[in-house]
Amino acid sequence: MRTAYQYKLRPTKQQAAEIDRWLSMLCSQYNYLLADRFNWYEQNRSPINACPLVCHLPELRDNPDYFSQKKTLPQLKKTHPWYSEIYSQVLQDVVKRVKVTFDRFLKGDGNGKRSGKPRFKHRSRYRTFTYPQMKDGCLQGNLINLPMLGKVKVVLHRSIPDGFKIKTASVTKKADGFYLTISLEDATVTEINPDFNPDSIAGIDVGLKEFLTTSDGETVAIPQHYRKAQKRLKVIQKRVSRCKKSSNRRQKAVKQLGCQHKKVADKRKDFHFKTVNWLLSKYDVIAHEDLNVKGLARTRLAKSVLDAGWSSFLSILANKAENAGLLVIPVSAHNTSQDCSNCGEKVPKKLHVRWHDCPNCGCSLDRDHNAAINIKNRAVGHSVLKAQRLRNSRIGCEAYTILVPKLV
Structure with missing residues (x-):
């Protein structure tokens, strides 16, 4: 199993200046390697028996791939000696990114x-x-040994779990400083818990009136972090636009604007993790709509959709459930708000109508609650739940063993 932890770095002034210098050189190398690929692609994209509209007659050369570009790095260090001050594997990773x-x-x-x-x-x-x-043992106390940079102080707000090994480490520069992201690997493989309670299942319907509504009728209020911060962001954005370009004051204002945007993003991320923790502590199986968030972000509700961060929330929910051995099931979002959760009849309603009244069976409840129940009902037919219910009803081990292999 692989997971990633992120920590704040506290480099010295010399180390921070060195990191900035590395980023500048790596950016130049990235653009050079990308331009090399573009040049070959533009000159050789037509077949040998055809001619492009803009005719090129270059010297024939091989397509620059990962290995050929990697072989140019020793020559780069000879022609540009300052690149030899960058750790070799960090420089090779730029070729991989390209x-x-x-x-x-x-x-x-x-x-x-x-x-x-x-x-x-x-x-x-x-x-x-x-x-x-x-290397093993690179993290010693609150110091991490980064090759060619030395030992850098790390704010270890949580310890690394036992049995996990550090595989990779990434240094990122953000608006409020430097961060270290370490990728951890464990030899064990997390499996779905076969003994979950089939009655401990919930459907959730995400929305813009409430962030989510469960099939039990519970709701989570939508925080609207970006909309609440718009007034402050507007003031800082005006400060940026009034400064002269390339001036020191403008750079300070841009940094202040970036810190404010990061603060909004951190609040949203913290809210997502806390909501996921609450759901997974209460339910063994969670069903949600398989939403096309990119498509919804092109509508007139784009600002509200992106402020809610549904895509990030559902991604966190799936990852945390997998690590906990629980199950998250995406179901079709077609007509979940229109169909009646009691009788199944379609009851057309526009978006501004927030209450569901079925003329066929008399079912009357909140629109989002009705959709959450429909999502739960669609997930009940999932093969995992079928297998579990066959097992509990003691129909036979043969039926159970036939259904379970279909999950993998």
């Missing part, structure tokens, strides 16, 4: 979804470098 970015542009990710054309990074947008390997 490869991953360019492959997603041409081929797509594991699901076949392609990303946009990679952009050259400005110095202010290149904020992270990674150590792909870390």
Whole structure:
């Protein structure tokens, strides 16, 4: 199992200046390697029997891939000796980042979804470098030994669990300082608890009136962190726009604006984790709608949707449930608010209608509560729950063993 912990770094002034210098050099190398790939792609993207609209007649050369670009690093250190002051594996990780970015542009990710054309990074947008390997015992007390940087102070607000090993370490520069993200690995594999209570299942419906409503009728108020901070953000943004570009005062104002935005993001993240902890401590199985959050963010409700952070919340919920051996089931969001949770009849209603009244069976309850019950009912047919109920009803071990392998 892999997990990641993030800690605040407290480098000295010399170490902070060295980290900034590394980021500047790594940004330049990233842009150079990306430009090398773009040049080859533009000059060689047409087949040999065709000619592009803009004809190029370059010298033929091999496609720059991960290994060929990696072989250029020794020569780089000879022509630019200051690059030899960067740890070799950190420099090699830049080549890997270029490869991953360019492959997603041409081929797509594991699901076949392609990303946009990679952009050259400005110095202010290149904020992270990674150590792909870390030695055992690199973390000693509140100090971590980063090769070529030395021992840097870490604010260990929580200890590393027993049995976990540090695999990688990333240093990130944010608005309020430097952070260390360590990737931890444990040899054990977390499995779904086969003895969960099939009656301890809940459906949750996320919304903008209430952050979520459970199938039991409980609600969690939506905090609207961004909307509450808009007045303060507006004042700081005006301060930035009134400063002269490239001036020291503007840089200070931009840093202050970044700190304020980070404060809003941290509040939202803390709220998500606390809500997930409350749900997982109460239920063994949680069902939610399989939402297209990107599509909803293109509507007139975009600001409210992004302020709620549904995508981040559902991602945290799935990860924490997996680590705890619990189950999270995404179900289809089609007509969960329109169908009656009691009789199943479709009761059309517009978005501003917040109460569900079924003329067929007389069911009357809140619209979000009705949707949460529908989500729960759709999740009850999941094969895990079927297997558990067959086991509890003692129909037979043969039926149970047939259903369980379908889960993996």
